Amino acid sequence: MTATLLPLLVAVPLLTAGALVVVGERRRAHTATLVAVLSATFVAAVALAVHFGSGAAPLATGVGQWPVGIAIPFAADALTAIMLAITSLLSLASVAFAVASDRASTRYFAPLMLVLIAGVNGALLTADLFNLFVFVEVMLVPSYGLFVLAGPGAASLRQVAGARLYVVVNLLTSTIFLIGVAFVYGTAGSVNLADLAGAAQEDSRVALAVAVCLIALGIKAAVVPVHGWIARAYPATSPAITALFSGLHTKVAIYAIVRIYAVVFDGDTRYLWVGAVVFGVTMLVGAVAAAGASTLRESLTFSMVSGIGTILLGMALFTQAGLAAAIFYLVHHMIVKTSLFLSTGAIEVRYGTGVLGRVTGLAKREPVLAAAFLVAALSLAGLPPFSGFVAKVALVWASLDAGQGLIAALIIVASLVTLVAMLRIWAALFWSTPPGPDLEPVAGTPGTPSGGRVALAPASSTRTRVRAALAAPAVVLAALTVVLGLAAEPLLALSQTAATGLLDTSAYVEAVSTP
Structure with a gap:
């Protein structure tokens, strides 16, 4: 891929979204088009990864x-x-789940998804703080629609409160970020990263x-002490959208934090101790909160906060x-x-509840989902032979190599607490024995995460109940986490290349300044 093609990763989703609105409500055409655009983006990104993995210079x-x-500068490394x-x-993956759970049936689902992807791609590609603000807003506007349109049916008070909180927090942080951008322009005379x-x-x-911009991004990334909103907002929409947001919004914020610090601060070690303290607390608080949560998605959301702290803590070392x-x-x-999120979401969709203890003993009835959850849970806790083991061992060794034994110890402690949280979900949802005969939901049961007990009836067999x-x-x-655990070298090598680009940003800056 050449540099001049980079804007297509934003333009194509946007133009396609407009075309789908004009075409009207044709569900199959919408879904096929959405999958095609996302697949093309994935192929283009893999081509870029291969390009940079061979040692090529950044494109801009x-x-x-x-x-x-x-x-408007677009740059990639x-x-x-x-x-x-x-x-x-x-x-x-999230779109596939939304289609299977019938949450992609509205005529605006695919257009909103495409606008969201355009915003994500733009935020990752831009090399300008003001345009980062613009693309983050492009991400957020369709997210508000997806939060409601793809939500779990009729809105409850809890869902309305979660949606309101989501909108208010993001509008507030966007305002703070824009104020920071204005301050940067006023002091430096430019907002271009070069x-x-x-x-x-x-x-x-x-x-x-x-720093004002970084604080705003920290709120979006749910860094402690501004993390509580995410566990109240994310579970208020459908499982498909919760999974989607967990993989996009907070991670784009993390990317922006690291990119801005690497370029603008040039890895200045004087401020890294602040990040180490804040991110270490985030990692521990998220893990402990996950172990005490009462619903599946609240527990997983808090463990996501812990993971965000772990990622940023590794970044705060700022070594190769x-x-x-x-x-x-x-x-x-x-x-x-x-x-x-998707494995527990499938159970929530099928059985009508996400409260721990409402549905039990599913290991026998849902063996495939049980296996998927267990593999992902053990990987999250850092057990071998999964990708989490490789990642956490690498983080511990990096901490020790940097002379930060306390950080290494905190990572291990947080991993143990995360293991407890995941085993708690496993025991409550899959392993414990139901109090009566093998059960299945009665058709039309209005199960909710917030109240009442799901009506169940005896099951006629032990076949899998969740559709394939x-x-x-x-x-x-x-x-995929198994594959990354057993064959980690290609991704580790590419991560080393990316780390080199963050330590020495001269090639990135030169590409942006002379596109």
């Missing part, structure tokens, strides 16, 4: 060929390629202005080994968390 272009500072590939893959390279080291005013391990962990975490199409996305992603 300016839309309209305007001068630097005026043109190994880290960008990794993020584009994994976000498009997880979007495909112009801002190393500026925070030279001018404390620029450092303070950029630490950055590479954190990037590998980022990919692993996105895959595993989406698999967990509903279970397939979680199973495929669980299988």
Whole structure:
């Protein structure tokens, strides 16, 4: 792929979304088009990853060929390629689940998804703080629609409260981020990353202005102490959208935090201790909260917060080994968390409840889903032979190599607490014996996560109750974590390349400044 093609990763989804709105309500055509665009994005991202994996320099272009500072800059390197590939893959898995659970039936689902993907791709590709704000907003606007349109049927008070919280928090953080961008422009005279390279080291005013942007991104990423909103908002929509948001929104924020710090602060070690403290607390608080949550999605959302802390803690080491391990962990975490959200989401869709203890003994009735959940859960906790083991061992060794034994110890402690949280879900949902005969939901049972007991009737057999199409996305992603655990070298090598680009941003800056 050449640099001039990078804007197509934004333009094609946007134009296709408009075309689908004009075409009208043709569900199969919408779904096929959506899958085709996401698949094309994934193929393009893999091509970029292969390109950068061979040692090629970053690619950059300016839309309209305007001068630097005026043109909308698009740039890509190994880290960008990794993020584009994994976000498009997880979007495909979430769309497949939404179709199987009948949450993709509205005429606006595919257009909204395409606009969301355009925003994600733009946020990952842009090299300008103001355009980052624009693309994040492009992500958020369709997300509000997806939150409601693909939600779990008639809105309850809990769902309305969750949607309201989601909108308010994101509008607030977007405002804070825009204020930060204005401060950056006022102090540095530019918001282009090439112009801002190393500026925070030279001018404390620029450092303070950029810090405002980083705080806003920290809220979006659900970093402690501004993390509580995510566990109340994400479970309020459908499982497909929860899984989608977990793989896109917080991870784009993480990407932006790392990219901005690497370029603008040039990895300045004077401020890294702040990140180490905040991210370490995030990792531990998220793990403990996950172990005490009462519903499936709340527990998984809190463990996602813990994972975010782990990723950023590795980034805060800002060494070759630490950055590479954190990037590998980022990919692993996105895959595993989406698999967990989708496997438990399939049970929630089929059995009508997400409250721990409402439905039990499913290991016999749902052996495939049980296996997918167990694999993803053990990988999340860092057990071999899964990708989580490789990722956490790499993070521990990187911490020890950097002389940060306390960070290594915190990672191990958080892993043990995460294992307890996952085993708690496994025991309550799959392993415990139901109080009566083998049961299945009665047709039309209005099960909800917030109240009442799901009406059940004796099952006529022990065959799998969740349809294969509903279970397939979680199973495929669980299988992928096994593959990454047993064959980790290609991704580790690409992560090393991406880490090198973050430690030495000169090639990225040069590409952006001379597109």
